[in-house]
Amino acid sequence: MFDSIMKIFGKKEKSGKIAGDRLRVLLVHDRANMSPEIMEKLRDDIIQVISKYMDINKKDMELSFENEDNAVALVANIPVRRMRHS
Amino acid sequence: MSKVIVVTSGKGGVGKTTTSANIGMGLAMRGNSVVLIDTDTGLRNLDLLLGLENRILYDLVDVTEGRVPYRKALVAHKKYEKLLLLPTSQIRDKSAINPAQLMVLCDELRKNYDYVIIDCPAGIEQGFKTAIAAADMAIVVTMPEIAAVRDADKIIGELLRSEKNDIRLIVNRIRPSMVDQGEMMNMEEIQKHLELKCIGQIPDEQSVITAANIGEPVILNQDSYAGKAYANIVGRICGEEIPFLVVPKDGLLKRLKKAFGF
Ligand SMILES: Nc1ncnc2c1ncn2[C@@H]1O[C@H](COP(=O)(O)OP(=O)(O)OP(=O)(O)O)[C@@H](O)[C@H]1O
Ligand SMILES: [Mg+2]
Numbered sequence: 001m002f003d004s005i006m007k008i009f010g011k012k013e014k015s016g017k018i019a020g021d022r023l024r025v026l027l028v029h030d031r032a033n034m035s036p037e038i039m040e041k042l043r044d045d046i047i048q049v050i051s052k053y054m055d056i057n058k059k060d061m062e063l064s065f066e067n068e069d070n071a072v073a074l075v076a077n078i079p080v081r082r083m084r085h086s
Numbered sequence: 087m088s089k090v091i092v093v094t095s096g097k098g099g100v101g102k103t104t105t106s107a108n109i110g111m112g113l114a115m116r117g118n119s120v121v122l123i124d125t126d127t128g129l130r131n132l133d134l135l136l137g138l139e140n141r142i143l144y145d146l147v148d149v150t151e152g153r154v155p156y157r158k159a160l161v162a163h164k165k166y167e168k169l170l171l172l173p174t175s176q177i178r179d180k181s182a183i184n185p186a187q188l189m190v191l192c193d194e195l196r197k198n199y200d201y202v203i204i205d206c207p208a209g210i211e212q213g214f215k216t217a218i219a220a221a222d223m224a225i226v227v228t229m230p231e232i233a234a235v236r237d238a239d240k241i242i243g244e245l246l247r248s249e250k251n252d253i254r255l256i257v258n259r260i261r262p263s264m265v266d267q268g269e270m271m272n273m274e275e276i277q278k279h280l281e282l283k284c285i286g287q288i289p290d291e292q293s294v295i296t297a298a299n300i301g302e303p304v305i306l307n308q309d310s311y312a313g314k315a316y317a318n319i320v321g322r323i324c325g326e327e328i329p330f331l332v333v334p335k336d337g338l339l340k341r342l343k344k345a346f347g348f
Contacts, residue, residue, distance in 0.1 A: 014268030019232045020275050026232075027239050027279060034243050 021070045028072040029065055039063065046076060055081040090192050090202040091323070092221035094245075096237030098208030100229045101258035104294060105316075106205035107135040108305040109225070112320030114169035115305070118200040121160065123191075124174040125217045126207040127182055133173050136163060137301025147175040150187040156194065170199075180212050185219035192220035210244055218245065223252040223323075226282070229259045230271045239280055255282040256319065259290040286319035286330075287348055288312050315348035 032039055043063050050056055057079035066073050093106045103126070110122040123146065124132040133139040144159035149172070156172065163169040175182060188204075195202045206217035218224060224245050228238035238255075245253055257273050264270035273287045288294075293310035297303055305316040321328045330347030 016265070016268045016270050016272075016275075019271050020279070023232055023235055023271075023279050026236055030236065030239060031243065034240070 025067055025070065025072050032065060046078075050078060052084075054083050057081055088196045088200050088202070089223060090196065090204065090221050091223045091225060092204040092206055092218050092250075093225045093227060094206040094214065094217065094241055095208065095227045095234070096210060096241040097228075097234045100234050101227050101256075101288070102208075103131045103135060103205050104298070104303075105225065105227050105256060105258065105288075106203050107132060107303045108316040109320055109323065110169055110201070110203045111136075111163075111166065111303045112305045112317055113201050113203075113323070114163070114166045116320065116324070117168070119168045119170075119198070120201045120203060121170045121172055121195050121199050123172045123188075123202060123204045125183070125188070125204055125213065127174045127213065128176065128179045129207070130174050130176045132205050133161070133171060134301060135298055135303060136169075136171055138163065138171050138173075139301075142173045145173050145175040147178050147182045150183050150191060156191060180207060180216070183216055184212075185216045188216050189220045210241065214241075214244070215248075218248060218250055221250060223254065224250050225254050225256060225285075225323075226280075227256045227258055228276065228280075230257060230261075230265070230273075230276060235271070235276055235279055242280060242282065253282055254285045254323070255280060257284055257287040260287045261290050285322045286315055288315045288319075289348065311348055318348065 043061070046063070047056065047058055047061065060079045062077040064075050066075050091109070093102050093109070095102050103124075106122060110120045114120045122132060122136075124130060125146065126132075127147065133142060138161050141161045144154045146159070148154050149156045149159050159172055160170040161173065163171070192202055202220075204217050204221065207213035226238050226241055226245075228234045242253060255277065257276055260273065261270055265272045273284050277284045289311050291304075291310060291312045293307055294304050294312050297307060303316075304310055304313045305320070307313040308317065318328045318330075
């Protein structure tokens with residue numbers, strides 16, 4: 001928040017801070033890429049939890065990281081076939 | 087109990103060899119017997135930093151290939167005789183030695199010496215895998231630059247996957263004035279990214295280069311901050327609680343208000 005206000009007022013961010021922000025995002029991607037097994041396990045766990053509530057299409061499920069400014073979001077795209085009865 | 091320590095970094099040129107020489111020297115100055123092994127086969131450097139380049143007869147590959155017993159290849163330091171160098175080959179390459187050979191050698195050395203320090207080549211290929219194989223402790227050297235920290239993170243991942251869990255971090259070439267201006271990441275921030283406790287930071291200093299010029303590790307120069315910082319790191323490796331030495335930043339003429347710890 002403070003950062004974006006600073007940006008609006010045109011105050012230049014220090015390069016040390018920019019490096020730190022870039023690293024934070026970078027290391028999420030690097031670590032995820034280094035351990036595909038972990039991503040595979042995460043995927044399985046997500047499927048298990050979601051399946052308790054709805055019938056999903058596991059085959060077309062997509063799991064990825066997306067960058068937003070200085071943060072990383074884990075984005076899951078899970079096609080839902082139908083909701084289970086509560 | 088003797089200890090095998092590997093000094094590694096991922097990225098090249100961040101100060102592995104400098105750190106190996108200084109830690110080895112520092113441990114020997116405290117009365118420990120130390121063997122420094124250069125595993126950067128083909129790019130022999132460690133001998134130069136110790137001023138021992140003219141005394142080399144045999145090398146690591148001669149030992150691992152069984153041509154000479156390791157004792158014949160060890161070169162004792164001129165002043166601190168408990169510091170011994172096992173130089174590497176200048177003509178062979180990294181594939182000339184494998185993890186199993188280094189493990190056998192280190193097991194032999196453990197019987198007779200307090201510390202074995204292994205200077206690792208840059209990269210994460212075979213040379214790295216060989217260098218870390220026998221280690222009980224890994225020292226990861228990085229620099230306050232984005233690429234060096236990224237590579238350190240990768241190396242830490244590799245170490246953990248190889249079940250090397252005792253990992254210490256050193257941040258080399260810090261420029262306090264740039265950190266002060268916000269133009270360089272500081273030690274706390276790098277620690278946070280890498281999720282490792284730092285056992286010391288070394289300032290970027292001319293003294294390190296002049297030390298290399300004359301072949302006497304900077305730890306012998308206790309008038310330099312780099313030398314003091316290395317001495318503190320050696321103490322911390324030996325398990326001592328040494329507070330981070332507080333020194334004034336450069337450009338301090340007017341404002342002594344903030345200080346910096348090594
Ligand atoms: N704290 C420092 N201040 C100034 N110069 C330094 C410092 N640390 C290292 N250097 C210089 O940086 C260069 C690289 O250092 P060094 O050879 O120790 O790195 P390395 O990680 O072993 O490199 P390589 O990956 O090639 O083996 C050397 O010229 C050294 O003198
Ligand atoms: Mg080196």
